[in-house]
Amino acid sequence: MKLTIIHPAVYVIYYLLLVILAFLYNDPYYMISFLICVSALIMLQGISREFKNVIQFFIPMSLLIIILNPLVAQVGTTRIYVLGSYFITLEALVYGILMSLSLLIILLLFASYNRAVSYQEMLYLFSKRFPHISMIIVMALRFIPLLSYRLTEVNKISRFNQENQGNQKIESRVDKIKKTAQMLAVVVSWSLEESMLTAKSMKARGYGIMKRTSYLSYKLRKIDYLFILVISATTLICTMGLANGFGRIEIYPTLHFSVHESMFNPYYFSFLILLLPLIYLEFKERLIWH
């Protein structure tokens, strides 16, 4: 059950900002704090299963990036010799790692966003502006599972017919394609036939005779204003920091990064504050409902 209630538009803005920032930052300190905070948020939202899915998708992807980038891009000055005279550069390696890190953060952000904003809330935001598009999305969401059900049924029947009409086992590829096309034709004509009814039922209930309204309605509350205030202030500071080079490190042509460099500057703190409000809200709800 989703407990934190913020206006969906605020959610959308917040996640959008975070995704953009995930693209812009490449300082390891920033990235790692980002990753930790997003992971914490996901844990609090209680979607560890999705977390697992993301990781499963992410690991091969990131390995690919980390391995391929240095192999392909041989720019950079610090050479690491691997095999005889063949070398890769430290810069390319670091770049690959940081890139996959930011990819991971973005994937996690999307997972978390999915949890925070249901598609109905998305539709609500849409339907004000584009009522017909949102209606089409609703119908598509209903249609997809129906289509998959029909496909499985038709598939079953087709296999059944094959077994029970004693057709030869050896089939050429052309025959197979023909069969599949025939199956799809059945599914399509069946779906069209039934969609006629859906259309009738929509018309009968007065679709399209007036401007549509929505059952859902969200009002901006105090918490939403506060939220917006916090994130806009901190984002402003972060952008200023970015403009001055805080949060970005120089990789190409030569890596400039020292572990001992102090991170304690106002820009870093404001970035941390930007990450925290949703975590705070989720945590508060956790404490109340445990």
Next chain:
Amino acid sequence: MALVEFENFSFRYPKQKNTLSNINLDVSPGEFVLLCGPSGSGKTTLLANIKNEIKPVGDSEGTIYYDGVDIRNLEEKRSASEIGFLFQNPEDQFVSDNVLQEIAFSLENMGLSTGEIRNRVAEMAAFFGLDKHLYRNVSELSGGQKQLVNLCSLLVLKPKLLLLDEPTSQLDPIAAYDFLSILRRLNEEFSITIMATEHKIDNLFPFIDKAVFLEDGFIKYKDEPRRVCSEAWKNDIFRNYLPSVTRIHFLLQSKYQSPNKVEIPLNIREGRRYLSLLNNQLEEIPRAQLNGGLKLNEALNSQNSLDKHSKVLMECKDVWFGYLKEHIVLEGIFLQVKQGEFLSMLGGNGTGKTTLLQILSGLLKPQKGKVIHGKDLTLGYVHQNPLIHFHQETVEEELMELSAEFPEDKSRSTGFLGFLSEHSSSKKATSSVNRRISSGDRSVFEHEREELIDLFGLSELLGKHPYDCSGGEQQKIAITKALLTNPDILFLDEPTKGIDPMSKLHLADKLKKLQEKGLTIVMTTHDIEFAAEYTERCVLLFDGGLQVDDTPKSVFSNNNFYTTFVNRMVKDYLPDCITLEDVKEQWMI
């Protein structure tokens, strides 16, 4: 003043003869009107013509008045909100995928404010007990709940007139009963005018105000139910449409004098009261003796029938199946299908009837357990939705298709009729002989197809597109198509769904004929009457298992609710009688 008034109304689809002719009908506010008649008699067309938005394309003459206004000039908004139309198939009417959105859909269309929408949804959802399900996905609901959601989505608009096109034909008996009692409440407590078409009218007849019987687009009878009953009884076709209670009454009346003039019973209560009036006369029938004799006979019969079907064609052993791990549908099913029997599987919506049928026919593989059957067994399967079997332009091509694919050296092709006569020997013999006489086979096959087309009376449909045929016709085409493969076992998934009483009678007749020739039939059904009358074995699924497995007689005579109307009426006198035929035999009428 009448709410709906038909004045010399006729309707014709393009290039066809009149579907509706010269209809004159008044419906007063608050009336409950039932339309019946064979499929193709124009019931649905009549209903759809009242609703501007979905009025069929075609030529019409005469006028329909709604509340004094010519219905074609009715404002869009008024037509949409005051006249609600409920379709037959609960599934296809859904626009969105969750309950709340579905109910709110019609209100959103009307442009009402959010507050008003919420008020109305809250009221209706509470009235229908749907408030617990508001956020559920529509695919998780049972058939009855789906139809309720659909009805609810109409009622939030506060309609004055509800048009229902066979609303319960897809529901199991209990769900159908619940749905009808809600309709009754709406009619009685809120005075909503209702016009409904329905084939199974036993539950509906007691509380309607007017019954309209249609035949070929003409109004045949139009009156208060009791008077319609006495009229319709005189007609050979329409007597089949009457409720069982009333039919028993007429049968008894022809033989026994009732003490004083009684009114025609419509529901079980009245039926029983009528029987108690005849009590003395019924007692006089030498039933005890007769009954005893019959019972003995029956016992012998059932013994015989068991022996007759001794060969087990198919067996499932400890079959488990679930679509989700959390929800297991079948939990350890043991079932034998014996040669030549007509087996029916009953049970509520979602008890796994269809799943079990698909497992038996090999469409689904059980997760645990085995389905064992002989190697050279051919199976035929007809899906719930016959549309799935069609992919040709005409019915004829649909039926020809098999012969085109018919492999030259197919081993079992002695033909349905031939193979039945010498079943055991032919199988082995033909495999070697037939290889050489394939051309002869082909003509046998042609001949056999002709025979099947004749048997099912499809010759008039051959030129039509399968999608244009009515539900009953589609069912017959699909069955014929399945039979063309010479199956040993025919699996039917709810063959009587949405079929009118006469077609059902014909279908049953045909299935019986095929069965006599040796075909084994396994079917799932919601139709208790059908199962009681024609099948030899009933299996009742409940809670993942086979609850009962016995002859229909012993299954239904033990039940109080889940049984036929006939049995409910005569229970006190003839507890073993479950069909009209039984009663006729026992009381010698």
